[in-house]
Amino acid sequence: MCGVIGLMGNEDVFRDLYQGLLAIQHRGQDAAGIITYNGRFHTKKGLGLVRDIFTPEHLQRLKGNVGLGHTRYPTIGGGRSEDAQPFLVNSPFGIIMGHNGNIINYPDLKKELFEKYRRLLNSDNDVEVILNIFAEELAKLKVTTLKPHHVYKAVAGVFKKVKGSYSVVAYIAEQGMVAFRDPYGIKPLVWGIRRDGLLPSYGIASESVSLNILNFTDIKDVGAGEVIFIDQRRRFHRKKIANSPHTPCLFEWVYFARPDSFIDGVNVYDCRVNLGRFLAEEIRQHNLEIDVVVPVPDSARDAAIEIARLLNLKYREALVKNRYIGRTFIMPSSGERQISVRQKLNPIASEFKGKNVLLVDDSIVRGNTSKAIIEMARECGAKKVYFASYSPPLRFPCVYGIDMQTRTEFIARNASLEEIARRIGADKVIYQKLDSLKKAVQLGNPRLKHFCGACFDGQYPTGDVTSEVLKRIEEERKLAQQQLELNL
Numbered sequence: 001m002c003g004v005i006g007l008m009g010n011e012d013v014f015r016d017l018y019q020g021l022l023a024i025q026h027r028g029q030d031a032a033g034i035i036t037y038n039g040r041f042h043t044k045k046g047l048g049l050v051r052d053i054f055t056p057e058h059l060q061r062l063k064g065n066v067g068l069g070h071t072r073y074p075t076i077g078g079g080r081s082e083d084a085q086p087f088l089v090n091s092p093f094g095i096i097m098g099h100n101g102n103i104i105n106y107p108d109l110k111k112e113l114f115e116k117y118r119r120l121l122n123s124d125n126d127v128e129v130i131l132n133i134f135a136e137e138l139a140k141l142k143v144t145t146l147k148p149h150h151v152y153k154a155v156a157g158v159f160k161k162v163k164g165s166y167s168v169v170a171y172i173a174e175q176g177m178v179a180f181r182d183p184y185g186i187k188p189l190v191w192g193i194r195r196d197g198l199l200p201s202y203g204i205a206s207e208s209v210s211l212n213i214l215n216f217t218d219i220k221d222v223g224a225g226e227v228i229f230i231d232q233r234r235r236f237h238r239k240k241i242a243n244s245p246h247t248p249c250l251f252e253w254v255y256f257a258r259p260d261s262f263i264d265g266v267n268v269y270d271c272r273v274n275l276g277r278f279l280a281e282e283i284r285q286h287n288l289e290i291d292v293v294v295p296v297p298d299s300a301r302d303a304a305i306e307i308a309r310l311l312n313l314k315y316r317e318a319l320v321k322n323r324y325i326g327r328t329f330i331m332p333s334s335g336e337r338q339i340s341v342r343q344k345l346n347p348i349a350s351e352f353k354g355k356n357v358l359l360v361d362d363s364i365v366r367g368n369t370s371k372a373i374i375e376m377a378r379e380c381g382a383k384k385v386y387f388a389s390y391s392p393p394l395r396f397p398c399v400y401g402i403d404m405q406t407r408t409e410f411i412a413r414n415a416s417l418e419e420i421a422r423r424i425g426a427d428k429v430i431y432q433k434l435d436s437l438k439k440a441v442q443l444g445n446p447r448l449k450h451f452c453g454a455c456f457d458g459q460y461p462t463g464d465v466t467s468e469v470l471k472r473i474e475e476e477r478k479l480a481q482q483q484l485e486l487n488l
Helices: 012-025 054-060 106-117 126-141 147-160 208-212 251-256 268-284 303-311 334-344 367-378 417-424 436-444 467-487
Strands: 003-008 032-036 041-047 064-071 087-089 095-103 166-174 175-182 192-193 202-207 215-219 226-231 235-242 292-295 318-322 345-347 356-361 386-388 430-432
Touching: 003 012, 003 095, 003 166, 003 175, 012 032, 012 054, 012 064, 012 202, 012 208, 032 095, 032 356, 041 054, 041 106, 064 095, 064 166, 095 126, 106 126, 126 147, 126 166, 126 175, 147 175, 147 235, 175 202, 192 208, 202 251, 202 345, 208 215, 251 268, 251 436, 268 356, 268 386, 268 430, 268 436, 292 303, 303 356, 334 345, 334 367, 345 367, 356 367, 367 417, 417 430
Parallel strands: 292 356, 356 386, 386 430
Antiparallel strands: 003 064, 003 202, 032 041, 032 064, 087 095, 095 166, 166 175, 175 226, 192 202, 192 215, 226 235, 318 345
């Protein structure tokens, strides 16, 4: 999971790129970068949060009315500045690119690029593979001016070679801006227009909220397998060049996206309210004596309010969040996550003391965060602590860009509900049903018929994730984690 934004405007775009990145900072907190263009490329990348990387000096240096911005979430490790996006190649034309996703066959493509094309990749970032393959496909065309059909052909070459999930934004110097979404549309991407000059400004981003705050309108989704090309004269071209079923990631609505965003036409807030409604019916069947409903802030709040309303229970904000601590799930190492939970959340003891408490969270992955929160509730004197997840049990590795790539990371894998409750210290654990999660999304957009829920059911939509691929990814993940721990 990462956040990407690309802008073609009528004046310098650095300030808007900065604001757009702040709006999608939740999608990645490891590193960020901006590259602008005004006849030459201007680059600033670094580790950490957007607000800490960029200074007023960069406003003066990063000139140009076109540019890309990116905020990075690492699926393996983190803390390497050379892995920060966007990336740049100087031929053909000069291309910059940023993406969100994860490439399954990255090692094979990296090897092919070096052995066949003599292209050395200097990072472990997937987008460098996509960028170099795209550059090679363009170079094959041997043209001096790109037309839409040239871009479509180059992206088709990417689709043919690159396996996995990816939403991509690129700018080709003096030619135009390009955006495309993998054939299954697993990761989100939207585009919009801002009429602020003789020519319209165009924006492309991972989430609609990033364009909303910049006053873009007519915001639409980039379709699965679709390519967008905005040429230098701001003429807009689009074409669907792949026909796989649109299969967006369910975890976007569960956790990743902001509640004020629309993902594939579905408002995230509305979806989470519906998830609360469906989960309330599950909870009702257990006939539990519950005194108070408490959300784990922030993502669970919308569902928890609906649960309390439907079950006629008290709702209390009894866990206070320190908003200057990052999202624990996307922190690079498990040690950082465990330490951060107590720094991030502090209980209001009086709301727990002597009560049967229903804690509501978006999911339970490794169980470390859930266990720590339950321990806090008991230390405050809670009589019983029930834990409800508005997503189904996570049991299978994700190979499409979520930092859960080994089987051992899932507390729910091969475990009963009673075993999960015992491991996290809850009196009972209640999960959402997968069909209810899909239904909650489809209520917002009935045209969505297929979903990537591989982390829930082990069904990988791209059809190329074999047991050998999973084993290789798991071994790579373990080695990377060991190396990270050695460097700490």
